[in-house]
Amino acid sequence: MNDRIRAPEVRLVGPDGSxxxxxxxxxxxxxxxxxDLDLVEVAPQARPPVCxxxxxxxxxxxxxxxxxxxxxxxxxxxxxxxKMRPKIDIHDYRTKKGHIERFLHQGARVxxxxxxxxxxxxxxxxxxxxxxxLTADLQELATVDANPxxxxxxxxxxxxxxxxxxxxxxxxxxEAEEAGGDHPAAVLPQPAGDQAxxx
Numbered sequence: 673m674n675d676r677i678r679a680p681e682v683r684l685v686g687p688d689g690s691x692x693x694x695x696x697x698x699x700x701x702x703x704x705x706x707x708d709l710d711l712v713e714v715a716p717q718a719r720p721p722v723c724x725x726x727x728x729x730x731x732x733x734x735x736x737x738x739x740x741x742x743x744x745x746x747x748x749x750x751x752x753x754x755k756m757r758p759k760i761d762i763h764d765y766r767t768k769k770g771h772i773e774r775f776l777h778q779g780a781r782v783x784x785x786x787x788x789x790x791x792x793x794x795x796x797x798x799x800x801x802x803x804x805x806l807t808a809d810l811q812e813l814a815t816v817d818a819n820p821x822x823x824x825x826x827x828x829x830x831x832x833x834x835x836x837x838x839x840x841x842x843x844x845x846x847e848a849e850e851a852g853g854d855h856p857a858a859v860l861p862q863p864a865g866d867q868a869x870x871x
Contacts, residue, residue: 685714685724694720750780751830758786758798765802769809776813776833786827799827807831 684692684700687709695703704711704725712731715722752775754768775782784806786799803820810831818830 681720682713682723683718683720685722687725692725750778751783752780753783753785755785755787756802758788758792758795758802760802769806772806772810772831773813776810776831779833781817781833782814782831784829784831788825788827793825796822796827803827803829 680697681694682697682700684695684703686692687707700711700723707725709725710728711723712726712728713721714724754772756765756768760768772782772784784803786802788796788799792798800820807816812834814831814833816829817832818828820827820829
């Protein structure tokens, strides 16, 4: 009969992770109030259940920050698309190639689609030549991620940016700064005599 009246027990873990021991639930709540912390059940299936003393608001904030960091570290692969026709003009080709270069510099993969209409379907080799030319023009920036293939009335190829070490780009930037004059952001220092004359 005394077993039924006895208060439920919990295994208590301190705020620093140390084992406090098995206590009655009321005692654990009292300790939590004294330390101005929350009593959080972390393992309800255990016998007795495991509870921990912690600041629940701070705990939720830390979990949100960890989740945000994990999401940021995931490599999110963006897929851009560029559409062309097999009889594209040279100026249009250069413009679209420039857009593809920009996408690749941003780290995005690019899906290049050649669209065929009507009788152009009889000459799909023109689309293949165009994609081969684009691959050759962009070989320093990209690799072919998915080889050209005919998909209905479209021929599709996917380009992926090359992985480049960042130190090389930084070195090239510093060489441009050392070169001086041609760099648009280069600022020439004022001679000391001019400043003295103004004062």
